[in-house]
Amino acid sequence: MATLSHEPLDAAAATAALQRRDCGAVLTFLGTTRDHHDGRHVTRLSYEAYEPMALRELEALERESCERFEIEACTVAHRLGEVPPAEPSVVVVVASHHRGPAFDACRWVMDELKKRVPIWKKETYAEGGEEWVSGTKLEG
Amino acid sequence: MATLSHEPLDAAAATAALQRRDCGAVLTFLGTTRDHHDGRHVTRLSYEAYEPMALRELEALERESCERFEIEACTVAHRLGEVPPAEPSVVVVVASHHRGPAFDACRWVMDELKKRVPIWKKETYAEGGEEWVSGTKLEG
Amino acid sequence: MQLNVLFFAQARERAGVSSAILTLPEGACVRDALDALVREHADLAPLRAHLAVAQDGVLVRAADALRDGAELALLPPVSGG
Amino acid sequence: MQLNVLFFAQARERAGVSSAILTLPEGACVRDALDALVREHADLAPLRAHLAVAQDGVLVRAADALRDGAELALLPPVSGG
Numbered sequence: 001m002a003t004l005s006h007e008p009l010d011a012a013a014a015t016a017a018l019q020r021r022d023c024g025a026v027l028t029f030l031g032t033t034r035d036h037h038d039g040r041h042v043t044r045l046s047y048e049a050y051e052p053m054a055l056r057e058l059e060a061l062e063r064e065s066c067e068r069f070e071i072e073a074c075t076v077a078h079r080l081g082e083v084p085p086a087e088p089s090v091v092v093v094v095a096s097h098h099r100g101p102a103f104d105a106c107r108w109v110m111d112e113l114k115k116r117v118p119i120w121k122k123e124t125y126a127e128g129g130e131e132w133v134s135g136t137k138l139e140g
Numbered sequence: 141m142a143t144l145s146h147e148p149l150d151a152a153a154a155t156a157a158l159q160r161r162d163c164g165a166v167l168t169f170l171g172t173t174r175d176h177h178d179g180r181h182v183t184r185l186s187y188e189a190y191e192p193m194a195l196r197e198l199e200a201l202e203r204e205s206c207e208r209f210e211i212e213a214c215t216v217a218h219r220l221g222e223v224p225p226a227e228p229s230v231v232v233v234v235a236s237h238h239r240g241p242a243f244d245a246c247r248w249v250m251d252e253l254k255k256r257v258p259i260w261k262k263e264t265y266a267e268g269g270e271e272w273v274s275g276t277k278l279e280g
Numbered sequence: 281m282q283l284n285v286l287f288f289a290q291a292r293e294r295a296g297v298s299s300a301i302l303t304l305p306e307g308a309c310v311r312d313a314l315d316a317l318v319r320e321h322a323d324l325a326p327l328r329a330h331l332a333v334a335q336d337g338v339l340v341r342a343a344d345a346l347r348d349g350a351e352l353a354l355l356p357p358v359s360g361g
Numbered sequence: 362m363q364l365n366v367l368f369f370a371q372a373r374e375r376a377g378v379s380s381a382i383l384t385l386p387e388g389a390c391v392r393d394a395l396d397a398l399v400r401e402h403a404d405l406a407p408l409r410a411h412l413a414v415a416q417d418g419v420l421v422r423a424a425d426a427l428r429d430g431a432e433l434a435l436l437p438p439v440s441g442g
Contacts, residue, residue, distance in 0.1 A: 011152070011155065012151070012152035012155070015151065015152070015168070015170065019170065019172055019226045019227070019228075020172075020226060021174065021175040021225040021226045022174060022175065022176060023172060023174065023226075024171060024172060024173075024174045025169070025170070025171060025172070026169075026170040026172055026228075027167070027168070027169050027170070027246075028155070028167070028168040028169075028170075029165070029166075029167050029168075029239065029242075030155065030159065030165070030166040030167070030168075031164060031165060031239070031361050032159055032160075032163060032164060032165070032166055033164075034161065034162060034163065034164045034237070035161040035162065036162060047360065048288060048289055048292075049288075049360070050286065050288055050334070050337075050353050050355060052337055053334055053337040053353070054360075056337065078360060078361075085161040086159045086160060086161045086163075087159070088159075088166075089360075089361065090360070090361050097174070099169065099171070099247070099250055100247075102169075103243055103246070103247050106167075106243070107239070107240075107243050110239055110361060113360055113361055114358070114359070114360060114361045115358070116358075117358060117360050118288065118334070118353070118355050118358055118360075119358055119359070119360025119361075120288060120289035120290075120356060120358060120359055120360070121359040121360065121361075122289070132289050132290045132356065132359065133359040134357065134359065135356070135357035135358045135359030136357050136358055136359075137330055137331075137332055137357045138332035138334075138339055138355055138357075138358060139332070139339070140332070140339030140340065140341055171442050187441065188369060188370055188373075189369075189441070190367065190369055190415070190418075190434050190436060192418055193415055193418040193434070194441075196418065218441060218442075229441075229442070230441070230442050250442060253441055253442050254439070254440070254441060254442045255439070256439075257439060257441050258369065258415070258434070258436050258439055258441075259439055259440070259441025259442075260369060260370035260371075260437060260439060260440055260441070261440040261441065261442075262370070272370050272371050272437065272440065273440040274438065274440065275437070275438035275439045275440030276438050276439055276440075277411055277412075277413055277438045278413035278415075278420055278436055278438075278439060279413070279420070280413070280419075280420035280421065280422055
């Protein structure tokens with residue numbers, strides 16, 4: 001089940017939820033906030049979303065990943081608001097019988113998430129100033 | 141740091157240990173024990189290793205993965221002895237600046253682990269009987 | 281017709297508001313809405329070519345018709361993950 | 362020379378022991394050790410072609426020389442993960 005959350009994401013719980021007796025592989029991707037970007041020191045990172053649409057798109061990614069790849073389950077959670085350095089802003093968990101499709105699906109979900117989901121990241125810099133990270137134009 | 145353990149693996153702790161302020165991606169692979177294999181119901185799974193050599197090979201995989209791919213850290217843990225269904229027998233965690241190399245490295249480590257590390261898996265079946273899972277001959 | 285316009289990220293900051301009511305003549309399309317919004321919020325002009333627009337949560341194109349009472353969202357290039 | 366032989370997985374079960382002391386003439390190679398082990402534990406014969414051998418933790422080939430006092434491990438096809 002897709003989640004948008006203003007609280008810290010619980011990657012361990014998301015992973016445990018997908019450990020199943022019939023699956024041999026569980027892959028968990030954490031996109032964690034970095035304190036550097038293009039040589040600048042980032043002191044603050046925050047995310048904003050068009051929440052109802054973003055949630056629907058995350059749900060679509062979960063569903064489509066199960067259709068496109070030989071996987072049994074996929075969950076995506078994205079954090080909103082301020083995210084301290086080293087904490088995850090996004091958690092994708094994929095469970096499958098065999099490991100190959102888990103890697104393929106998890107990578108696909110992250111690639112698509114960055115192109116399709118109305119979420120925006122803003123960085124604040126130690127040197128002063130803040131900036132919306134340059135992103136990808138949504139295509140209908 | 142590579143680990144061989146007769147106790148349950150703590151995937152959450154292994155993941156948390158690699159969440160770093162300078163890394164944007166942390167990927168955690170869990171190889172979990174399945175209760176079915178080739179249509180047979182597996183009631184018991186256990187692992188045996190040539191421990192000193194296996195540990196050295198796991199350490200080599202950690203080191204080589206950091207040399208071959210643009211990643212910052214890699215840890216591998218393998219459980220030995222009996223592993224109940226749905227619990228991880230192996231945990232690989234990779235941290236990197238960007239997510240592409242994390243996926244490549246984690247997949248490579250699992251492929252190599254299955255070819256290079258002297259560990260053996262035995263399955264016991266509900267129908268009776270037990271079997272060492274057919275594997276890969278080690279090559280010098 | 282009336283639309284409830286939502287502004288996100290750079291669009292919100294450039295417009296100085298997170299939402300607004302926009303009144304347009306019957307038969308207006310997405311392009312007409314953008315024209316009106318840029319007239320009202322001149323700082324949106326440099327962003328316009330980069331904006332996607334969703335009507336009631338579905339992406340629409342410049343020539344698509346608007347529905348009275350719809351929610352129109354201005355979506356700058358996305359950078360989630 | 363004397364070698365400490367370790368048997369793993371199928372090799373252990375077929376030999377019925379997990380370790381043994383093997384005495385061989387000076388100059389013996391890995392092949393000689395396998396010959397002697399299969400003579401002593403006939404059930405190892407079907408596995409022999411599939412075994413890898415490590416001397417003191419390093420994989421060796423059939424013609425490689427053995428070292429007195431070494432640890433020789435019989436390693437069936439591996440299936441970790």
